[in-house]
Amino acid sequence: MKDKRNTLQKRIVSDVFSSMHNHPSAGMVYDAVQEKFPGISRATVYRILAEAAEEGTVQRLKLTDANDRFDITTKKHYHVVCRDCGAVADVETEIDGIGLTERTVGCEGFTVEGCHVEFVGVCEKYQNKTEKII
């Protein structure tokens, strides 16, 4: 059992992160933190987020593009990712992940335990911005 300390850095990262509702990556949190408190080190922000994810106070999302995102909501749910800007939003759908998992066959000896589902789409901002390129 480690002896966790309540440092200024933790409070700041936690405050800034709670005020962001973008499912930010660690880098995005770092940038936001910089504006409020320019002294904080990048390593510290990464460490604080990683530790919070470890403890389960935040959720680390592993999406198919790019970097891990962090989510304030710790309960399991799904996400949509904007294919144009990478924005992430929650999806409220009920998905029967277990049903999906049960229907899997032909997995070459694998024991299937679960599944990740991730939706792809276009966010509000980019629906207007995008001109048809094709």
Added chain:
Amino acid sequence: MKDKRNTLQKRIVSDVFSSMHNHPSAGMVYDAVQEKFPGISRATVYRILAEAAEEGTVQRLKLTDANDRFDITTKKHYHVVCRDCGAVADVETEIDGIGLTERTVGCEGFTVEGCHVEFVGVCEKYQNKTEKII
């Protein structure tokens, strides 16, 4: 219209890749290529695979862990990933991706276009190797 050349390197990468059925990452292809033809450059392997994916002759898989994998099969299908060793295998299941997509709601203004599904499990080799750690 670019004028594509048929080089020795392309033939080798293509041969080695076709003989691998692990859904290898670029690095894994590079390693395999090295054994057969130690002279080839890492950059070249990456470039050849990237170009093949671009042309659609191979499929680049973006999975939630780690690095992109490459798949000889260009038709859309799903995958299982071993949570212990990262091995990837094809899944033969019929998943109603469109049904899933249609059932999405509450996406904060997103237009949902599709979804990624990825199964997680344990591969044959690691089912035996794994002792319960918990």
Added chain:
DNA sequence: GTGCGTGCAAACCGTTTGCAATCGG
């Protein structure tokens, strides 16, 4: 001969780590 493709090494990007200094308890 022309210019695409290659090899090399350096740059890149996000993340992690070793270490000495610092500060919370």
Added chain:
DNA sequence: CCGATTGCAAACGGTTTGCACGCAC
């Protein structure tokens, strides 16, 4: 005071890139 936590800079791992040379056509 003691050791958890920080800041810094360097290391990391996978991938990409700039450039000069070489080879396919």
